[in-house]
Amino acid sequence: MSVEVLLNETEMEYALLCAAARIESSKGYSLDTEHLPPDERLRAFTLGATAELAAAKWLKVPNFRLTIDTYKTEPDIWPNWEVKHTVFDTGHLIIQQNDRDTDRAILVTGLNPFVIRGWLPINYCKDSLYLKTTSRNTAYWVPQNELVQVG
Secondary structure, eight states: OOEEEOOOHHHHHHHHHHHHHHHHHTTTSOOTTTTSOHHHHHHHHHHHHHHHHHHHHHTTOTTOOOOSSOTTSSOSBTTTEEEEEESOTTOOEEEOTTSOTTSEEEEEESSSSEEEEEEEEHHHHOOGGGEEEOSSOEEEEEOGGGSBOOO
16 A cells, blocks of 8 residues: 655755755765756656655655755654655565664655655665666665555
8 A cells, every 4th residue: 555645836946956956965975866967866866855845745744845965864854764766656565785783774766746665674675685786886675565564
């Protein structure tokens, strides 16, 4: 089961502003998106921010504020939620080696409305069963049917 979350225009604009600020603050960092052209990079950062807003809305986090320059030093949503997004409805929860083992990862798919697909503790995801190497990197790809269901 999954849950749809619709963001309003103000929330979408807020995510766009935060995405632009994140791009500016990321200069000098080695990120997965640095190879992208500027318009695609803005899109990727915006989708990440909107997914975080959608997850926080689903979790009913009061007064949630997006962070700008925390990257992997803090969770996306306090106290320990890492938000992962893909536009693909059937996409996997993809965990990187540098994701914190103490966090829980939540998978958000699609575009507005966003869909909360489920979650798992990150340390559980880092299992050789899910390890996959692509042309870009090696990461843990967890299928949706393995996630704790929401809804």
